[in-house]
Amino acid sequence: MSERRVELIRREDNAFVEATMLDGLAPEDLLLIERVWGPQRLRLLEKLLRRGVPRKERPESLHWDWGLKSGELRLLEAKGFGVICQDEWQGAMLVRTASHFTQLEEDKGKPLVYGDYIEAAPWNWRVKVLGQESRFMGVGSILFREAVLESIREGFHGRLGLHALPQAESFYETAGMTRIGQDPDKQDLVYFEFTREQAQRFLGDGGAV
Amino acid sequence: MARKRTMTLNLTEAEMEALEELARKKELSKTAVLRQALRLYQLVALRLENGDKLFFEDEEKKQAEVMVL
Numbered sequence: 001m002s003e004r005r006v007e008l009i010r011r012e013d014n015a016f017v018e019a020t021m022l023d024g025l026a027p028e029d030l031l032l033i034e035r036v037w038g039p040q041r042l043r044l045l046e047k048l049l050r051r052g053v054p055r056k057e058r059p060e061s062l063h064w065d066w067g068l069k070s071g072e073l074r075l076l077e078a079k080g081f082g083v084i085c086q087d088e089w090q091g092a093m094l095v096r097t098a099s100h101f102t103q104l105e106e107d108k109g110k111p112l113v114y115g116d117y118i119e120a121a122p123w124n125w126r127v128k129v130l131g132q133e134s135r136f137m138g139v140g141s142i143l144f145r146e147a148v149l150e151s152i153r154e155g156f157h158g159r160l161g162l163h164a165l166p167q168a169e170s171f172y173e174t175a176g177m178t179r180i181g182q183d184p185d186k187q188d189l190v191y192f193e194f195t196r197e198q199a200q201r202f203l204g205d206g207g208a209v
Numbered sequence: 210m211a212r213k214r215t216m217t218l219n220l221t222e223a224e225m226e227a228l229e230e231l232a233r234k235k236e237l238s239k240t241a242v243l244r245q246a247l248r249l250y251q252l253v254a255l256r257l258e259n260g261d262k263l264f265f266e267d268e269e270k271k272q273a274e275v276m277v278l
Contacts, residue, residue, distance in 0.1 A: 024211060074255075075248070075251065075255065076248040076252075077248035077249070077251075077252055098245050098248035098252065099248075099249065099252055107236075110233075110234075110235050111245060155236075156237075157264065158238065190278045
């Protein structure tokens with residue numbers, strides 16, 4: 001496992017605070033993450049149900065369980081990342097580095113990093129209907145940037161692919177990814193890709209969304 | 210970054226040519242091609258051990274060719 005210093009923005013005072021990006025998470029890390037995030041998810045779900053908030057307006061990763069994903073880390077191609085700030089996991093990401101290939105014509109068939117799961121801790125979600133603001137901002141953005149950097153480290157030149165949850169589509173569009181279209185093999189989620197040029201432009205602009 | 214170990218690899222001329230062609234086509238170093246191959250081989254082997262099947266589809270998703278490793 002290696003670590004790098006990153007910065008998050010604390011919403012209450014808009015101050016930059018030091019955080020750590022950990023790379024190469026172990027299965028136990030994902031279990032620990034879910035042990036803390038799971039009860040938070042349930043609390044949020046209870047509040048949403050009490051308010052009668054329909055499913056499509058709820059945070060779309062509410063049902064995720066990082067503990068269930070922990071077994072995937074036994075694969076050489078799977079790699080976990082996490083952001084720690086103030087002794088708490090603020091975000092996590094799982095990427096794949098061998099089983100996905102570019103679909104865009106210009107680079108078709110070349111390897112890319114596939115962003116399988118990217119999620120901020122439940123207390124960092126902005127849930128407007130409950131009046132909940134995120135405690136730290138920029139978690140998703142920092143993890144997304146890390147996925148692009150991982151693609152470069154792997155020799156994939158920044159090429160990145162992912163399926164976006166509907167509530168996250170605008171995030172990836174703003175980042176400059178190409179919207180390839182709905183994927184019937186993946187619950188009709190929209191598939192996005194970064195070409196090497198788009199990735200380099202994104203990083204050249206500071207790598208922020 | 211995980212600690213890396215070094216090994217010597219002996220390839221035939223044909224294997225080296227195939228490796229070089231893949232590296233050129235995929236825009237990867239030869240080491241990266243072999244690393245990718247190992248990751249894929251492990252993925253496929255584990256899925257097959259779990260009882261899954263590996264097959265290829267054509268563009269129309271009609272023909273399937275089962276692959277057994």
